[in-house]
Amino acid sequence: MLKVLMFNKLYHPCIGGVERSVYGLCEEIKGQVELTILAANTKFRTEVECKHGCKIIRAASLGNILSSVHLGVGIPLCWQRLSYDIIHFNFPSPVAEIYCLALLPKDKPLVVTYHADIVGHKRAMAFYRPFLIRFLKRANRIIATSPYIIEHSPFLSMFKDKCVVIPLGIKTEKFKLTDKIKDRSEEIKKQYEGPIILFVGRLVEYKGVDYLIRAMEKINASLLVVGEGPQGKKLRFLGERINSDKKKVFFVGRTSEKDLAAYYYASSVVVLPSVGANEAFGITQLEAHCCSKPVVSTDLPTGVPFVNLDGITGLVVPPKSSQALANAINTLLEDADLCSRLGKQGKERVESQFTMKGMAQKVISLYKDFS
DSSP states (O other): OEEEEEESSTTSSSSSSHHHHHHHHHHHHTTEEEEEEEEOOSSSOOEEEETTTTTEEEEEOOOOTTTTTTOOOOOOHHHOOOOOEEEEEOOOOOOHHHHHHHHHHSSSSSEEOOOOOSSSSSHHHHHHHHHHHHHHHHSSEEEESSHHHHOOOGGOOOOOOEEOOOOOOGGGGGGOOHHHHHHHHHHHHSSSSSSSSEESSSOOOGGGGGHHHHHHHGOSSEEEEEOOOTTHHHHHHHHHHHHHTTOEEEEEEEEHHHHHHHHHOOOOEEEEOOTTTOOOOOOOOOHHHTOOEEEEOOOEEEEEHHOOOTTTEEEOOSSOOHHHHHHHHHHHHHHHHHHHHHHHHHHHHHHHHOOOHHHHHHHHHHHTTOO
16 A cells, blocks of 8 residues: 655644645545654654554644744654655645755655745745745645646746646535534524624634724624634724624634534625735635535635635635625625525535545545556
């Protein structure tokens, strides 16, 4: 059986869009390959566990710098001791990419899933850029999650001949409308006045939640913000200002997986108001579509508008515009037929193009090119 080493900077139960995607893919392929997962730990200790048919190694780490660059100092030692046929590397993880250049034997195939460009950090990028280009040159194949990122990324556009598009997928069965989820969604609806507008994600600057909160001044509905993050305090303060006349903005915090599905079903519209290219795909959109909900998202030079098609599965508006968000949300709230049609088409598209099973099949097929 083919031995695959899957690398990501962190691994489940650490939370993040990439972490969720990598975990879902590993769960899907682990019976089809001999799978070892390598990631940085959240502490200065290497921990190994064998769980559900694969080995998980969390290498000792000194923490992180620049908010998300993990210093997994134990990774090189683990790397040298492991036996594998293919390494599947989830980008970005700058320190680990340098390890990879130094330690990966030339005869070992390197498959890279390019999740997102690194945005900002201009001084650090000046140092890092040559290593990044060398790393992508070393890759045998680069998986892009959408055609948009190949065209717009300043790095991927240099390696188009190596790129193959494999969109991210979700486990659609997790969002099936069971009786329990339906009952819970009805409970949620009763807690809030009017239709529910839903945001799901980390509370970080590039998510643009502040623009959505300001848009609520012109929307007669309740906004539920599901998630946590460093911008939480600032956003709650902004929400209090919007709530001065009438309470419209509610912070739910983190929810369980089952409760998350109930929140999607309780909502009328799901919004992804991201303002930066850090938002490379937007899995939240797939989850919303899986629950037959239309999405309002922003027109970014990434995979976001590839997932949510304007006028087909939702509405796409310019980023950094509270007015545009308000107009789009009100359009959907005022037209039940449009809302229903876009939601239905979103569900059909997820089931045909964005399932985790379909994604895994394409990845396994790619691995077989090197076996």
